[in-house]
Amino acid sequence: MISSRLKAILSQIKQAEIRYHRTPDSVLLLAVSKTKPSADIAAAYQAGQRHFGESYCQEALLKQGELGAYAITWHFIGPIQSNKTKAIATHFDWVHSVDSLSIAQRLNKQRPTHLAPLNICLQVNVSNESSKSGISLNELSQLCEQVAKLPNIKLRGVMTIPAPEDDFERQRQPYKTLVQAIRKLDDFKLDTLSFGMSGDLIAAIAEGSTMVRVGSALFGIRD
Ligand SMILES: *Cc1c(COP(=O)(O)O)cnc(C)c1O
Numbered sequence: 001m002i003s004s005r006l007k008a009i010l011s012q013i014k015q016a017e018i019r020y021h022r023t024p025d026s027v028l029l030l031a032v033s034k035t036k037p038s039a040d041i042a043a044a045y046q047a048g049q050r051h052f053g054e055s056y057c058q059e060a061l062l063k064q065g066e067l068g069a070y071a072i073t074w075h076f077i078g079p080i081q082s083n084k085t086k087a088i089a090t091h092f093d094w095v096h097s098v099d100s101l102s103i104a105q106r107l108n109k110q111r112p113t114h115l116a117p118l119n120i121c122l123q124v125n126v127s128n129e130s131s132k133s134g135i136s137l138n139e140l141s142q143l144c145e146q147v148a149k150l151p152n153i154k155l156r157g158v159m160t161i162p163a164p165e166d167d168f169e170r171q172r173q174p175y176k177t178l179v180q181a182i183r184k185l186d187d188f189k190l191d192t193l194s195f196g197m198s199g200d201l202i203a204a205i206a207e208g209s210t211m212v213r214v215g216s217a218l219f220g221i222r223d
Contacts, residue, residue: 002040002043002044002049002218002219003043003044004031004047004218005014005218005219006031006044006047006048008010009029009068009201009214009217009218010029012201013027013102013201013205013212015203016201016205016206017205018189020183020205020206022061022208023081023204025214026032026179026210026213027205027209027210028051028211028212028213029051029206029212029214030051030052030053030075030212030213030214031044031049031051031052031053031150031214031215031218032052032053032054032055032057032077032197032213032214032215032218032219033052033053033187033215034053034054034055034056034059034078034215034217034222035059035222035223036219036220036222037063038063038066038067039221040141041067041070041072042067042070043065044218044219045067045072047126050071050072050073050076051072051073051075052072052073052074052109053074053075053076053096053215054074054075054076054077054078054215055076055077055079055211056078056122057076057078057087057088060074060076060091060092060119061087061203063148064091068074068141069134069164070211070215071086071099073093073094074092075092075093075094075095075096075108075124076088076094076095076096077096077097077131077159077194077213078097079097080095080099080103080170081095082099082102082103082106084108084178085103085107085191086106086110088107089106089107089110089111089118090110090111090112090131092118093116093119094106094118094119094120095118095119095121096119096120096121096123096156096158096159096194096213097121097123097125097133097138098120098121098122099122099123099133099134099145099159100135100143101143101146101147102175103154104143104146104147104150105150107120107152108151108152108153111152111153112209113152116154117151117152117153117154118152118153118154119132119153119154119156119192120153120154120155120156121145121150121156121157121158121159121192121194122135122140122141122144122147122155122158123135123159123160123161124137124158124159124160124178124181124201125160126160126162126174126175126177126178127162127163127174129147134160134161137177137178137181137183139180139213140158140182140185140203141184141185142190144185144190150186151174155184155188155189155190155192156190156191157190157192157210158178158182158190158192158193158194160174160178160194160195162174162175162200164199165200167202168170168202171199171200171203171204172203172206174192175195175196175203175207175208175209176202177191178193178195179208180194185208186223189198191210192210192211193208193209193210193211194209194210194211194213195207195208195209195210196209196212196213196214197212197213197214197215198214198216198217198218201217
């Protein structure tokens, strides 16, 4: 089941790359396994998947313990509490949800120096909904400047979670807006757009996504 869904999603990604004139293999699939058991991660791994995303630190550490034999690249994509930054800095390869300088500074300080710099994306709230986390567009360039100076983290790009939307053209809009904002930030050599989830990955790829974060379409609906 998971392996056939994985195949189908990878094929959708490939078709979207062709259709929207994207470089072949420029979009990475991040399998979002939050709330799902380690056995599901193992099934996807055996079908070839290597990048997994988790939103809750405690839950992720338990699964990492169970899956220690697997060469998984772990991505943290959930809200970050400051008392969790040490565990996140130690046990993840990527963090997509950095939305303040103080969290970035803590991750930088707590990243073990024997590990490669922690890859991070800044989470941007494009539609400015007060309920969602993320910095606003007008805070982005300043935070890039501050974060780019930190030696133990590597600023890779941006992540956004738009408000759910059924219409394809409307799904594209927030991604388009963010891509435009980023054009002014050449200096930072950002190479990652963490755009798109199960419901809007095609729209995200059309707008330049390099990493789609897919949960329910791969592992089934969460409780
Ligand atoms: C849960 C989650 C996803 C996956 O959502 P689906 O709609 O199940 O694909 C992607 N990104 C973030 C940040 C999430 O929290």
